[in-house]
Amino acid sequence: MPSRMALSDRIAVITGAGSGIGRAIAQALARRGCHLALVDISEPGLAETVQLVDGARIRISRHRLDVADRAAVATLPQAVVAEHGRVDLMFNNAGVALAGTFEQVSEADFDWLFEINFAAVVRLTRAFLPHLKSSDDARIVNMSSLFGLVSPPGQTRVVKKLKRPRTWSVIRCQHS
Numbered sequence: 001m002p003s004r005m006a007l008s009d010r011i012a013v014i015t016g017a018g019s020g021i022g023r024a025i026a027q028a029l030a031r032r033g034c035h036l037a038l039v040d041i042s043e044p045g046l047a048e049t050v051q052l053v054d055g056a057r058i059r060i061s062r063h064r065l066d067v068a069d070r071a072a073v074a075t076l077p078q079a080v081v082a083e084h085g086r087v088d089l090m091f092n093n094a095g096v097a098l099a100g101t102f103e104q105v106s107e108a109d110f111d112w113l114f115e116i117n118f119a120a121v122v123r124l125t126r127a128f129l130p131h132l133k134s135s136d137d138a139r140i141v142n143m144s145s146l147f148g149l150v151s152p153p154g155q156t157r158v159v160k161k162l163k164r165p166r167t168w169s170v171i172r173c174q175h176s
């Protein structure tokens with residue numbers, strides 16, 4: 001188990017920061033003095049999160065981004081480092097859900113879900129890893145909501161398996 005991390009003056013990137021779990025993570029980190037790079041597809045959601053954490057005497061940047069957009073993900077680390085100087089924490093939190101039986105869910109919808117809930121996590125981790133490895137103490141946190149663990153009625157089992165990283169994982173990055 002990784003040792004406890006001091007969060008004051010650390011830099012955290014949070015995807016899905018415009019609502020729900022991502023917003024709650026932002027609020028909790030802000031209370032602990034952690035600077036924030038907030039990422040979400042929803043500009044109004046980002047604005048609301050910024051308003052909720054503003055006044056915490058931390059630096060906040062917001063990045064409107066679709067995590068399924070490969071080119072945008074590739075340029076995100078550069079934008080975050082330009083604003084904050086480094087990255088210490090990466091919260092892969094953005095995620096989506098589909099409802100319906102296997103027969104009702106189209107292949108295009110499965111592809112969309114997979115791009116956001118799995119491929120984006122891999123791409124974001126790869127994109128930020130060099131920056132995280134240069135930190136003296138860095139972590140990658142892969143999040144899942146309850147629906148990443150259980151299938152509601154009417155949701156096919158295959159969708160559940162692709163829903164989001166199934167476990168909450170914390171990966172400590174060793175600098176070289």
